[in-house]
Amino acid sequence: RALPTSAGALRQRLRQCAERIPEAEAVLDLLEKCPEHQKKGSFPVIVFEGLDATGKTTVTQAVKDNLNGILLRSPPACISQWRTVFDDERTPIKRAFYAAGNYILASEIAKASTQAPVIIDRYWHSTAAYAIATETSGEVQDLPPAQDEVYQWPEDLLKPDLVLLLTVDPEERVRRLQHRGLEKTKEEAELEANSLFRQRVEESYRRMVNPACQEVDASPSKEEVLKTVLQLIKKHCAF
Numbered sequence: 001r002a003l004p005t006s007a008g009a010l011r012q013r014l015r016q017c018a019e020r021i022p023e024a025e026a027v028l029d030l031l032e033k034c035p036e037h038q039k040k041g042s043f044p045v046i047v048f049e050g051l052d053a054t055g056k057t058t059v060t061q062a063v064k065d066n067l068n069g070i071l072l073r074s075p076p077a078c079i080s081q082w083r084t085v086f087d088d089e090r091t092p093i094k095r096a097f098y099a100a101g102n103y104i105l106a107s108e109i110a111k112a113s114t115q116a117p118v119i120i121d122r123y124w125h126s127t128a129a130y131a132i133a134t135e136t137s138g139e140v141q142d143l144p145p146a147q148d149e150v151y152q153w154p155e156d157l158l159k160p161d162l163v164l165l166l167t168v169d170p171e172e173r174v175r176r177l178q179h180r181g182l183e184k185t186k187e188e189a190e191l192e193a194n195s196l197f198r199q200r201v202e203e204s205y206r207r208m209v210n211p212a213c214q215e216v217d218a219s220p221s222k223e224e225v226l227k228t229v230l231q232l233i234k235k236h237c238a239f
């Protein structure tokens with residue numbers, strides 16, 4: 001399978017291509033500086049997941065402001081300048097890059113969660129869901145079965161307290177994509193063109209376990225969605 005599910009496995013993958021791709025060496029250098037088995041601080045760590053244009057950027061910013069939190073994202077800023085290099089690489093290398101981003105992000109989460117609530121725009125569930133959906137074709141029935149290990153959280157990666165999956169109906173999502181009008185990644189283009197791919201990504205999110213995603217209908221107004229999300233955070237996270 002293309003997705004490495006431990007820090008050791010993804011380091012090995014990046015090492016294999018580091019001679020040819022200098023950016024892989026740079027990612028490895030950053031990984032070396034991250035202690036293994038990061039632990040979170042006493043503040044809650046809340047992740048927002050979902051397909052492109054479901055409203056993650058909008059809601060994470062609003063939640064951050066509301067809770068006086070710290071906003072982080074995957075891939076983290078320190079490696080995002082190399083993203084286009086890896087997006088053009090073969091699938092196993094590209095997936096190793098996104099996986100590495102999560103382990104580097106875990107170091108940032110560990111530190112930030114000692115200071116304030118941490119709000120995250122995409123984390124492991126996105127890395128896994130896009131990888132799983134890309135590796136299969138056809139209908140959701142063709143995905144690995146629900147209990148498969150691909151849906152498990154990596155044992156050595158810091159876990160969040162709450163993962164909220166934002167969903168909107170396909171027509172509203174396309175309206176939001178068009179309204180935004182930014183440059184598309186390959187995955188975004190595929191999501192628009194291929195409704196089966198979109199369904200596979202969303203179903204993969206739903207099958208993730210330990211922690212599982214809690215689904216939020218993000219179709220209402222920005223204010224309504226924020227209200228729902230803040231209620232869920234209050235219910236599930238102790239401050």
Ligand SMILES: Nc1ncnc2c1ncn2[C@@H]1O[C@H](COP(=O)(O)OP(=O)(O)OP(=O)(O)O)[C@@H](O)[C@H]1O
Binds near residue numbers: 051052177218225
């Ligand atoms: N609840 C909402 N109602 C109407 N429009 C919304 C809502 N939330 C977000 N939008 C709009 O939809 C577009 C996409 O939102 P946003 O950028 O927050 O999504 P995203 O999930 O972060 O996308 P990506 O993953 O591609 O970065 C933006 O133009 C935003 O203003």
Ligand SMILES: Cc1cn([C@H]2C[C@H](O)[C@@H](COP(=O)(O)O)O2)c(=O)[nH]c1=O
Binds near residue numbers: 098122126127
């Ligand atoms: C984090 C992450 C992202 N992707 C792909 C899938 C999406 O189409 C875009 C979205 O990125 P954005 O920064 O939220 O606009 O990137 C991926 O394949 N794997 C990942 O881990």
